[in-house]
Amino acid sequence: MPDLVKFIQGNQVVVEAALYAGLDFYAGYPITPSTEITEHMATRLPQIGGKFLQMEDEISSICAIIGASLTGHKVLTATSGPGYSLMQEGLGYAIMAEIPCVIVNVQRGGPSTGLPTGPSQGDVSQARHGTHGDHAIIVMTASNHQDIFEITVEAFNLAETYRTPVILLFDEVVGHMREKIILPEKGKLPLVERLRTSVKKGVDYHPYLPREDGRLPMSDFGSEHRYNVTGLAHDMWGFPTSNPGVVHGLMHHLVDKINNRVYTIEKHKEYYLEDARTILISYGASARSALHVVESRRRRGERLGLLELQTLWPFPFGMIREKCENARYVVVVEMNMGQILEPVKMSLPPDKVFLINRVDGVFITPTDIRNMLRIIHGKGV
Amino acid sequence: MPVKDYIRERFFPHIWCSGCGHGIILNNMLRAVEELDMDKSDIVMVSGIGCSARISGYVDFHTLHTLHGRALAFATGVKMSQPKLKLMVPMGDGDALAIGGNHFIHAARRNIDMTAIVMNNRIYGMTGGQFSPLSGYGTLATTAPYSNIDHNFDVVALAQAAGASFVARTTTFHARQITDLIKQAIEHRGFSVIEILSQCPTYFSRKNNMGGQIEMMEWYKNNTTRIGSKAKQENPQLIERGIFVQRDMPEYCDEYDKVIEAAQK
Ligand SMILES: Cc1ncc(C[n+]2csc(CCOP(=O)(O)OP(=O)(O)O)c2C)c(N)n1
Ligand code: SF4
Numbered sequence: 001m002p003d004l005v006k007f008i009q010g011n012q013v014v015v016e017a018a019l020y021a022g023l024d025f026y027a028g029y030p031i032t033p034s035t036e037i038t039e040h041m042a043t044r045l046p047q048i049g050g051k052f053l054q055m056e057d058e059i060s061s062i063c064a065i066i067g068a069s070l071t072g073h074k075v076l077t078a079t080s081g082p083g084y085s086l087m088q089e090g091l092g093y094a095i096m097a098e099i100p101c102v103i104v105n106v107q108r109g110g111p112s113t114g115l116p117t118g119p120s121q122g123d124v125s126q127a128r129h130g131t132h133g134d135h136a137i138i139v140m141t142a143s144n145h146q147d148i149f150e151i152t153v154e155a156f157n158l159a160e161t162y163r164t165p166v167i168l169l170f171d172e173v174v175g176h177m178r179e180k181i182i183l184p185e186k187g188k189l190p191l192v193e194r195l196r197t198s199v200k201k202g203v204d205y206h207p208y209l210p211r212e213d214g215r216l217p218m219s220d221f222g223s224e225h226r227y228n229v230t231g232l233a234h235d236m237w238g239f240p241t242s243n244p245g246v247v248h249g250l251m252h253h254l255v256d257k258i259n260n261r262v263y264t265i266e267k268h269k270e271y272y273l274e275d276a277r278t279i280l281i282s283y284g285a286s287a288r289s290a291l292h293v294v295e296s297r298r299r300r301g302e303r304l305g306l307l308e309l310q311t312l313w314p315f316p317f318g319m320i321r322e323k324c325e326n327a328r329y330v331v332v333v334e335m336n337m338g339q340i341l342e343p344v345k346m347s348l349p350p351d352k353v354f355l356i357n358r359v360d361g362v363f364i365t366p367t368d369i370r371n372m373l374r375i376i377h378g379k380g381v
Numbered sequence: 382m383p384v385k386d387y388i389r390e391r392f393f394p395h396i397w398c399s400g401c402g403h404g405i406i407l408n409n410m411l412r413a414v415e416e417l418d419m420d421k422s423d424i425v426m427v428s429g430i431g432c433s434a435r436i437s438g439y440v441d442f443h444t445l446h447t448l449h450g451r452a453l454a455f456a457t458g459v460k461m462s463q464p465k466l467k468l469m470v471p472m473g474d475g476d477a478l479a480i481g482g483n484h485f486i487h488a489a490r491r492n493i494d495m496t497a498i499v500m501n502n503r504i505y506g507m508t509g510g511q512f513s514p515l516s517g518y519g520t521l522a523t524t525a526p527y528s529n530i531d532h533n534f535d536v537v538a539l540a541q542a543a544g545a546s547f548v549a550r551t552t553t554f555h556a557r558q559i560t561d562l563i564k565q566a567i568e569h570r571g572f573s574v575i576e577i578l579s580q581c582p583t584y585f586s587r588k589n590n591m592g593g594q595i596e597m598m599e600w601y602k603n604n605t606t607r608i609g610s611k612a613k614q615e616n617p618q619l620i621e622r623g624i625f626v627q628r629d630m631p632e633y634c635d636e637y638d639k640v641i642e643a644a645q646k
Contacts, residue, residue, distance in 0.1 A: 046637075060484055
């Protein structure tokens with residue numbers, strides 16, 4: 001099938017991208033502003049012979065997709081703030097048991113029920129730290145429909161490569177907005193398939209023994225290898241252990257497999273950075289307004305650039321340092337109280353880092369950014 | 382096949398206290414699998430968290446030891462994604478009906494094909510003797526030091542009302558009946574529930590002055606009876622054992638196949 005041009009909502013793009021990546025199992029519970037993902041999945045999955053489950057809550061949704069991943073399927077669940085909070089225990093399970101899965105959080109204003117239909121990027125810190133215990137996590141985002149498609153496919157690829165949950169953190173604006181998208185032809189974007197063990201039947205299979213390249217080949221539930229999966233600290237057979245040496249190794253494996261690969265995992269986009277005196281750092285819907293400002297100011301000869309983050313965690317400290325080295329002002333534009341500002345300040349001399357934000361449930365506009373830039377640049381209000 | 386071929390000897394000794402009823406359940410569960418001559422690779426055992434939930438580690442099936450209360454939700458994902466697999470879901474009473482109560486009623490309502498086994502010791506064993514939703518009014522527990530004011534669920538009535546298509550009850554004293562009921566539950570197509578009264582000599586019977594393993598087994602013998610027996614008519618206090626519900630109802634994975642058919646038309 002050739003490329004297909006469509007004019008659809010961001011939430012629907014997530015569905016089409018997931019199917020493109022090979023998804024055939026979804027479980028979810030409706031919540032604004034992610035509901036359209038659940039609805040479209042209900043329509044699309046049976047069409048391809050896949051399975052859709054509307055569960056009794058978000059806790060069971062994440063549990064169900066973990067179960068389905070273990071039988072060898074590519075799986076996803078989608079939710080928003082309150083539902084994402086409910087998923088934290090299951091998320092930790094997927095991290096500990098190393099289960100590939102993708103979790104979408106189309107953010108709304110919080111805390112609590114907050115602003116169900118208001119745009120926000122308030123879950124960035126939660127996505128990093130949400131579940132209990134030391135852990136690393138991959139969190140990605142995008143600002144337009146074409147990128148949502150590619151990032152969603154990438155999320156599935158990373159989930160399979162590293163045997164890990166991957167979080168897609170979108171927001172109400174991109175989720176609900178309709179925009180043109182070219183659905184790529186099959187084969188255009190590379191797909192990573194489940195790595196299955198080559199260990200023969202009857203030979204001891206170690207589900208939690210990494211290969212030399214760090215990957216852990218899996219065996220589908222139902223096939224010839226029978227093994228144990230647990231959220232307890234476990235040995236290479238997946239059996240619970242509290243042996244300090246084994247636990248130490250496990251903890252480092254879980255964190256290092258992601259944090260030591262920031263440069264391979266990390267994705268971002270650059271606009272006019274070469275000579276920029278002021279660099280805006282933004283992501284998701286906020287980056288749309290930021291890009292608008294940068295392009296209009298460039299036309300007037302102002303040395304403004306945009307660094308659009310697509311990987312939020314693991315945080316690309318090194319990349320930020322490198323790209324922003326020569327800038328006089330680094331301005332983080334986001335719809336929260338500075339959740340990406342913090343790690344940016346850790347990457348750079350803090351006195352050149354500024355924040356432009358909104359937390360009132362209203363989309364941050366180019367005018368908002370322009371006004372605040374005047375203040376930062378000392379040009380008054 | 383001898384029972385030892387169904388267990389992972391590498392992972393023994395087990396964690397259960399001596400006299401714990403959970404071992405009896407394990408033993409008779411394996412006997413059921415053996416008598417049905419099932420292929421070990423066709424079985425997925427999913428459990429939650431608790432003393433009871435540790436049962437999954439010891440058996441040589443595909444085993445998924447999950448989160449407290451969530452076993453049925455994980456099992457639903459496994460079953461829906463691979464309907465040919467046979468799902469066995471052993472749970473503690475707290476696991477199944479306190480934190481997992483919502484998943485319990487919804488799995489029953491869907492009538493998804495799996496065998497839920499409630500290992501009911503009327504207490505939270507793993508965390509050291511707090512009351513559970515099955516402890517019952519007037520019992521003692523570390524969190525009911527003066528007397529429990531919480532009433533208990535009737536697992537059988539709850540499962541039946543929620544839509545389970547096979548519902549049964551027995552006790553660890555009635556070992557042969559455990560095997561027999563598990564066999565029938567596995568062969569039943571739909572959501573089946575077996576409540577098995579199981580002693581926790583360490584917490585429940587000690588707290589409630591009910592003696593040790595032997596006394597608890599005797600209690601099960603003296604306080605239970607066959608469904609509809611004459612003894613029950615004479616003494617309504619007796620707890621009935623046997624199959625309460627066994628009905629043919631559309632199974633969830635089969636129903637979803639019809640959805641796929643409709644979507645592809
Ligand atoms: C979310 C969560 N809450 C609480 C616990 C602590 N916890 C572990 S097992 C358990 C209760 C176990 O009782 P039951 O399910 O009846 O099984 P038993 O140990 O008696 O066999 C509790 C409360 C937990 N592991 N997870
Ligand atoms: S505490 Fe009770 S339920 Fe747990 S192993 Fe001991 S006897 Fe069994």
